[in-house]
Amino acid sequence: MKKWILSLTLAAGVVGLAACSGNGGEDVAKTKAGNVTKDELYQAMKERIGEPMLQQLVLEKVLEKEYKVSEDEINERLEKIKGETGEQFESQILQYGYKDEDDFRTALKFSLLQEKAAIKDVKVTEDEVKEYYDNLELPIEVRHIIVDPEDEELAKEIKAKLDKGEDFAKLAEEYSIDGTKETGGDLGKIEKDNEGWDADFREAAFKLKKDEISEPVKTQFGWHIIQVTDKPEKEPFDKAKDEYEYELKLSKLDNEAVNDAVKKEVQNAKVDIKDKELKSALDSYLKEPEAADQSDDDSADK
The missing domain is CATH 3.10.50.40 (Chitinase A; domain 3)
Structure with a gap:
């Protein structure tokens, strides 16, 4: 399985920022010194984590509309990761910023959504899958x-x-x-x-x-x-072909390919950010990179 998936650098679990945007005058905390309203909480959260959180929420909505990830799929991937990390599983997810296993599951679901978007256009032949299977060492x-x-x-x-x-x-x-x-x-x-x-x-x-x-x-x-x-034995090829085809497709991906696939999905979703202060939250997905300035190269050649 590709290491970019197992590196535990998945996006952090989603905080319910969007829920804070409604009923602006409603109090979320009361004190003798004054109350904290939903508007104040939303503004404070927006200033601190607004752009990355909005990006996360939009990406999830866009990907979930096009792709489905079941609880069984999450459980299967989680068990594989636990099997590979062993007793270090809990300490590793804490090390990478997840507060608990549920938080990690949320990120894992997002990772699987990205995988499905990225492998959609990856093509492999049955001969390639068989060769991958034959050479695989569990x-x-x-x-x-x-x-x-x-x-x-x-x-x-x-x-x-x-x-x-x-x-x-x-x-x-x-x-x-x-x-x-x-x-x-x-x-x-x-x-x-x-x-x-x-x-x-x-x-x-x-x-x-x-x-x-x-x-x-x-x-x-x-x-x-x-x-x-x-030393576990591999399942017969005919029984496990679909699983190994999926793994082979993943093996052809890198982070750049995954990001390009997600970027394409976001651009097709016609995202329109209404909050002016968060307009740039998805620039890395909605804007094409500026062409490199050739003037320096031209002058260097002279």
Whole structure:
């Protein structure tokens, strides 16, 4: 799945700014020092977050009119993200500015709407989908025991103990030099193309069968003994073809392509912003970029 989707840089959840625009004189808070009206709240919010929030609300309305995202689709994507982030899911969504899972779900829905707009015109053949399917490696779950780069002999001794049936988790707790010793060497899921993992480590891990234990593997971090604890099988192609076709189309996208697709939808929607102070909120979608000034280039060539 494309990393631009999983990078957790989705738009923030929508605050109900639009709801503050009606019944301007109605109080939303009362104090002995004076009341706060909806007009005052709207104006204050507009000054602070008006343009980005209006942009968000307009984009959602435009995309929701043309595309539908079901709760099942949101749940499916959410489960995939949870599977890839593991126990770090909650801390990661907090790190990227989401207050809770519901807030993240709102942003996820918006991301899926953008996806559907962007892949609409992406064409792939069945042969391309089959090739993508054949070359795809699903994430695997691994654990390891790691010792110092100078301790190859120790790594071999540990491998010999494993071959005799000694417990992997206990040996990891006894010998490993990293924090995974506290969890029996568990590293969670890894993807074959994730460059955050050492290339030699990935290559060795993906050659293993489920439950198989590697010979000592040298990386820049030390000597590893790797075990694959889960290696899921792909669904048959005929059953999963639609899913892999969708993923292949996504793999052909980048942020620029997504933005261009959303821009086209906004321009077709004939947006007319009535509030003068927010007129420029959608300029990046409604205005074409100005042509570069060629005068400097011309003078530089002389």
